[in-house]
Amino acid sequence: MFEILEHPADIGFRAFGGTLPELFANAAKAMLSIACELDDVAPKAEFAISATGADYESLLVNWLSEVLYWFDGMRIALREFQVTHLEPDSIRATASGERRDAEHHRSKLIVKAVTWHQLKIARAESGWMAEVYLDI
């Protein structure tokens, strides 16, 4: 579903999806798996998350920035994403997770932000792939 990409100072990932909605869902999971141990997160509640953009690239940056804000600002850890609507300028999804709790959720790296560095969305062998670098 995703793999880690190397960068001299930061970290990136390459996410895959059979469809574009799956790609966006997997990209969100890839990012959060760098920030915390996803297995520690229970899907206790459902949340509606959305973002807008000018094209698929900016939509991906804005979508991931939105998910990061939920994690770091609203302090909600999410583990599963169901993308219910995707156009080049907008995305809507239902995500499941729970309020962050330092006792039960192991933290990994603090993700500062989603960058445009070498951002790529392209056709893959079976579906789509995206490459994203994060500032950590």
Next chain:
Amino acid sequence: MPAGIHIEAIDAFRYRIPRDAGRGMRTDVVVYASEALMAQIRKDLSLEQAMNVATLPGIAGSSLAMPDIHQGYGFPIGGVAAMDAADGVVSPGGVGFDINCGVRLVRTTLSADEVRPKLRELVDQVFRDVPCGAGGAGFIKIGPKELDRVLADGAGWMVKNGYGEERDAGFAEAGGALEGADAGAVSSRAKERGIPQLGTLGSGNHFLEVQYVEEIHDEAAARAFGIVKGQVVVLIHSGSRGLGHQVCTDYVAEMNKVMPKYNITLPDRQLACCPIRAPEGQAYLGAMCAAANFAWANRQAIMHFLRGAFRRIFGESAHLDLIYDVCHNIAKRERYEVGGKKRDLLVHRKGATRAFPAGHREVPADYRHVGQPVFVPGSMGTASWVLVGAEGAMRETFGSVCHGAGRLMSRTAVRKGKDARQETKKLEDAGILVRSETRDGILEELPEAYKNVDEVIEVVHNAGLARKVSRLRPMGVIKG
């Protein structure tokens, strides 16, 4: 590095990439490096990124690269670019996500010999008292109203509210608060991320390091800074946490939206920018100053917790004074001579430190006869340096110098085949105690991930940008 980049050696410590109009470059790139460092620099995309910076509208002088330069996103890390204040651009990516990430050096009244027998206790106490903030919130509880005061007053707010001593704020760059901060230009999301994170270290390359003074190279400057051989000092490296990260995220998105309106096209969307004078540019600068002030308040709070930890272990007689606090991710209005003419510029320092020489009015009165202190952290197993700003920086680099050793290896590459427990033991055998909230925190920041800091220092010393004052050796390291 991509093929086809023409690099000329100017002398033993300077290289030039001449302007290539075909790539849209408006000026040259000048790299400060030795031959050995240049060979490492060529391996990643940092030179291409410095060339991309040379395409920005209104760039004055050259696009500059310091010897610790490495690949960033948009701007290289270790880059300096000055933009004409009247017709240049401001780029949030050129400041970076961690606005006013910086270092402060604190001197203690203790010697290494006095600290060593209690080092383990001290490191454990500091680890308890200075949260990294990865999982939970920090110890400072403030609401939105107080946050707005923090954004306006920076380190001064902390001192006024009991998190410091009267003298502290005056020994930070800009007095620990930039004028022109506009809390209203900071989004509610940025504030929401910032409030629970005030007074926390962060992770990644952020750290708090107990060190001792190993060598003195400039007696007069060392005396002015209050440091002597064998003395214990503490280096704190942190920034504006989630608040600054969100400010940058918000304004990179905003700039990407408005660039067509200002007819700006760029080779990399992470460089997104707009005219300094445009309303969006002014809003960003107001928010950036506010985030910078948050960072100074943050480092001030961390120092306050550090003082408490030292008192608990060594008693009331252990006194800690701030030597200085410098930022290395910032854009500042400064005036320099370019091509024989004095110009007002917005100097973007992305992983670069201000280095004003003796006599500059912005250097605290106690240090003005020697120059501004500059701190250059190395890796946790090697050394850090205290430098002092020199005249060459004013002539050549818009009063700027390097900010660290510069990374050499990716996080995954350095971790490969290594065990956190073994590596911690190895460092301990070398006299360095390390505590980290995460296993990855230790492995990813191992000394071999970085260039040799001494080589970086040789370049800036010999190029006349800053002078060596003192070499510091680590004893205890707290990592996020």
